[in-house]
Structures are given as structure tokens and as C-alpha cells.
Amino acid sequence: MAITKAASLSIRDSKSARWFVLLTVSFLMLTGYFFTDIMSPLQGMLRDQMGWSNSSYGTFAGSYSVLNVFCLMLIFGGIILDKAGIRFTGTFFVGIMIVGAFFNYYAMTDTFNNGGLGYDFLNSFLTDYKPSLKMAMIGYALFGVGVEIAGITVSRIIVKWFKGKEMALAMGLEMACARGGMLIAFSASPWMTGADKIISRPLAFGVILLVIGLLAFFVHNMMDKRLDAEVAADTSVVASEEEFKASDVFLLFKNPGFILISLLCVLFYSAVFPFTKFAPDLMVQKYGFAEEFSGMIVGLLPIGTMILTPIFGAFMDKKGKSASIMMLGSLLLIFSHTIFAFLPGNTGFAFAAMIVLGFAFSFVPAAMWPSVPKIIPESRLGSAYAMIFMIQNVGLMLFPMLLGAVLDSANEGLAEGAALNYTEPMMLMVGCGIAALVVAFFLRVVDKKRGYGLDLPNIQE
Numbered sequence: 086m087a088i089t090k091a092a093s094l095s096i097r098d099s100k101s102a103r104w105f106v107l108l109t110v111s112f113l114m115l116t117g118y119f120f121t122d123i124m125s126p127l128q129g130m131l132r133d134q135m136g137w138s139n140s141s142y143g144t145f146a147g148s149y150s151v152l153n154v155f156c157l158m159l160i161f162g163g164i165i166l167d168k169a170g171i172r173f174t175g176t177f178f179v180g181i182m183i184v185g186a187f188f189n190y191y192a193m194t195d196t197f198n199n200g201g202l203g204y205d206f207l208n209s210f211l212t213d214y215k216p217s218l219k220m221a222m223i224g225y226a227l228f229g230v231g232v233e234i235a236g237i238t239v240s241r242i243i244v245k246w247f248k249g250k251e252m253a254l255a256m257g258l259e260m261a262c263a264r265g266g267m268l269i270a271f272s273a274s275p276w277m278t279g280a281d282k283i284i285s286r287p288l289a290f291g292v293i294l295l296v297i298g299l300l301a302f303f304v305h306n307m308m309d310k311r312l313d314a315e316v317a318a319d320t321s322v323v324a325s326e327e328e329f330k331a332s333d334v335f336l337l338f339k340n341p342g343f344i345l346i347s348l349l350c351v352l353f354y355s356a357v358f359p360f361t362k363f364a365p366d367l368m369v370q371k372y373g374f375a376e377e378f379s380g381m382i383v384g385l386l387p388i389g390t391m392i393l394t395p396i397f398g399a400f401m402d403k404k405g406k407s408a409s410i411m412m413l414g415s416l417l418l419i420f421s422h423t424i425f426a427f428l429p430g431n432t433g434f435a436f437a438a439m440i441v442l443g444f445a446f447s448f449v450p451a452a453m454w455p456s457v458p459k460i461i462p463e464s465r466l467g468s469a470y471a472m473i474f475m476i477q478n479v480g481l482m483l484f485p486m487l488l489g490a491v492l493d494s495a496n497e498g499l500a501e502g503a504a505l506n507y508t509e510p511m512m513l514m515v516g517c518g519i520a521a522l523v524v525a526f527f528l529r530v531v532d533k534k535r536g537y538g539l540d541l542p543n544i545q546e
């Protein structure tokens with residue numbers, strides 16, 4: 086049964102306790118996001134060493150979401166979260182994340198590629214696809230299930246500890262840490278392959294980091310247990326919300342605010358995460374950066390968001406304006422991708438577009454995620470976040486595949502060694518941005534009509 090707390094103080098009222106909890110789960114997300122983007126700056130090496138085409142690379146990137154979409158893993162994850170609780174769900178799915186990451190690492194090793202366990206089997210069907218690609222996809226798909234459900238769990242944890250307090254700031258800081266993981270991946274991964282360019286090296290490091298993330302989550306579990314014990318022992322805590330039922334998932338779709346926020350999420354994120362998978366190669370092909378530095382340029386994006394997301398989060402905690410800020414973020418997204426698509430390959434434009442994208446990628450997440458609890462009751466939050474992530478994952482699956490396929494087809498017959506043209510793939514991203522802006526506009530209209538309070542401050546005085 087979902088509960089709300091009345092007057093008496095609990096461990097969540099202790100600032101140091103709740104910020105410490107935030108630290109543990111933020112570190113976990115850092116490790117997850119590090120692994121998510123670990124292969125992104127290695128697209129060129131995957132082409133040269135593993136023989137992966139751009140479409141193959143896009144298919145690999147999209148495999149992250151395949152189980153989440155086709156096996157409805159995020160829906161199950163959300164239901165498990167609402168039924169079995171934070172500690173079990175988090176621990177189990179971080180475990181899945183580690184197993185998937187290990188398969189992904191194994192796919193890149195010489196052991197596997199020289200006929201290791203599973204090679205012959207994976208080589209016996211769909212022979213157009215390399216065994217390394219198939220093994221990496223199995224691993225990345227499992228990893229995608231784990232990291233996404235871990236992300237949903239972490240959002241739930243932050244609401245549990247920060248609701249009515251500094252929630253947007255806390256979510257902003259958690260996302261800043263996650264972006265820190267992206268930053269390390271983009272800037273360090275090519276260097277970690279070493280002079281001999283061994284792709285499996287950064288992946289091995291990523292697996293070890295994930296195990297450390299799991300240990301951090303165990304520390305969170307201890308704090309969470311204490312909070313639950315306090316709540317159970319406290320007679321001033323009153324049951325106030327209905328118990329969650331699996332059928333409630335369908336109720337979410339009767340809520341226009343939920344539908345619009347889900348649509349905005351899929352459109353906005355489809356123009357960001359799939360883009361970042363190709364962005365290092367875009368830097369090489371369009372702007373002429375060396376492969377080792379291309380990830381660092383893309384790393385400007387997470388650096389900017391690490392600083393800006395918590396700042397905007399704190400602003401919205403105090404002043405509100407989330408609905409308007411989501412519109413502004415979508416507008417900036419269009420500007421940024423328009424620069425990448427249509428302006429000349431001048432490095433100044435690359436920096437400018439990346440900075441504008443950094444603002445967009447700070448505004449929208451900082452405003453969107455803390456808005457969900459204003460639209461959905463707490464007992465259904467796990468499922469609501471899960472459903473939003475699930476819809477978002479459709480975009481995260483399709484868009485990298487589309488980008489890879491459009492890139493290959495736009496560059497068919499290109500002379501050996503000539504730079505790839507990214508205009509058409511980037512036009513796809515501009516289209517997503519325009520659609521996101523339209524949805525953000527309607528979300529603001531519906532907010533005014535229904536009184537969700539998206540433009541109101543998060544902190545209750």
C-alpha cells in the first residue's frame with residue numbers, strides 16, 4: 086500500500102542522509118551511462134577492425150532498446166518496481182546490466198573473434214552480420230534492459246527521498262553525474278584503446294566500473310531499509326493512496342498530460358541520444374577532427390549539461406516555469422541540429438551547435454522528469470516512468486538504425502577515403518526537434534487547462 090508521511094521527522098528529513106543517498110545512486114548511473122556510450126567514439130575502429138558498416142553500427146546502437154520494446158521489459162520492470170520495491174528491483178536489474186555489459190565486452194575480444202565460445206553458433210545464421218556484431222547486440226540489449234530499469238528505479242528513489250524538497254535539483258544532479266559518465270566515455274574511450282587500438286580495453290574497464298556501481302547501490306539499500314523501517318514503525322504515517330494494480334498502466338493513457346510528456350520525451354531524446362552515437366564520427370567526417378579528439382568535442386555536450394542541469398533544476402524548484410522551459414529547450418534543439426545539417430563544416434559552427442545542444446539537453450530533462458510526479462499519483466509513478474521510458478525506447482531503437490541506414494544510402498558510391506556526408510541524417514534530427522516543439526506547446530496548453538502546475542515551483546513552502 087502506498088503511504089504518505091504526516092508530521093513526524095524521518096531519516097529523509099536529514100539533509101545529509103538524503104544527499105548521501107543521492108550520491109550512491111548518482112554514482113550508479115554514472116557507471117551505467119559510461120558503459121552506454123563506451124562504443125560511441127569507436128565507430129571508426131569498429132568499421133576498420135570489425136568490418137561493421139554504418140548500418141551495422143546503427144543496428145548495434147539500436148539493439149540497446151530491442152528487448153525493452155519488443156519484450157515490454159520496461160513495463161514488467163515498472164510493475165516489479167511498484168510491487169517488489171526499490172531494493173530488489175534495483176539490485177536485480179543492475180545485475181542484468183553487468184551481465185549484458187560482459188557479453189558486449191566479450192564480443193570485442195580476440196578470444197571470441199578467434200572462434201571462442203558462441204562464435205561458430207553466431208556465425209551459422211544471418212551471415213551478412215558479423216558474429217562480433219551479434220554477440221555485442223545480445224550484450225547491449227541485456228545491458229539496455231538493466232540500465233533503463235535501474236534508471237527508472239533511481240527516479241523512484243529520488244522521488245521517495247526528495248518529494249516536496251529539492252526534487253528537481255536532486256534529479257538535475259543525478260543527471261549531471263550520469264552525463265559525467267558520458268563525458269568519460271566520449272573523451273577517454275578512444276585513448277583507453279591504447280596505441281594498439283584494442284577495442285575491448287575500455288569495455289573491460291566499463292564492466293569493472295559497473296560492479297563498483299552495484300556496491301554503491303548496496304549502500305543505498307541499507308539507507309532505504311532504515312527509511313522503510315521508520316515509516317513502518319511510525320503511527321503518524323497514514324495510508325493515503327490506492328494500491329497499485331497492473332491494469333493501472335492503461336489508466337495512464339487516459340491522462341493527456343502523460344501522453345504529451347511521453348511524446349515529448351520520445352521526440353526530444355530521439356534527437357539527442359541517437360545523435361550522440363554518431364556525433365564523434367560526424368566530427369571527423371564533416372569538421373575534420375582527428376578520431377582521438379572527436380569524442381572530446383562531443384564531450385562538450387555532457388560537460389555543459391553537468392553544470393546547467395542542476396542549475397536549471399534548482400531554478401525550477403524555486404521559480405517553476407517547467408512547461409515554458411521544455412518549449413525553449415525544444416526550440417534550441419532545432420537550432421543546434423540545423424547548424425549541424427546545413428551550415429558549412431567550420432569547426433566554430435561545430436562548437437556553437439554543441440553548446441546550443443548543451444542548453445537544450447539541460448533545459449528539457451531538468452524540467453521534464455520532475456514534472457511527472459505532478460501529473461501522476463505516487464503509487465503509479467514506477468509504472469509511469471517505466472511507460473515513458475518504454476515509449477522513449479522505441480525512438481532510441483529506431484533512430485540509430487535509421488541514422489545508420491540513411492548515412493549509408495546517402496553516401497552510396499562514395500570514393501574510397503572521401504568524407505561521409507551527414508546532411509540527410511541530420512535533417513532527420515531537425516524533424517524530431519520540430520515535432521518536439523509542437524508537442525511541448527500542447528503540453529503547456531493542457532497544463533494551463535488541467536492545472537497540473539508544471540509552471541509552479543517544486544518546493545512546497
Ligand SMILES: C[C@H](N)C(=O)N[C@@H](CCCCN)C(=O)O
Pocket residue numbers: 233236239240243256259260263354450454474477
Ligand atoms: C535513457 C533514459 N531512458 C533516460 O531517459 N534518461 C534520462 C534521465 C531520466 C531519469 C531522471 N531521473 C536522461 O536525461 O539521461
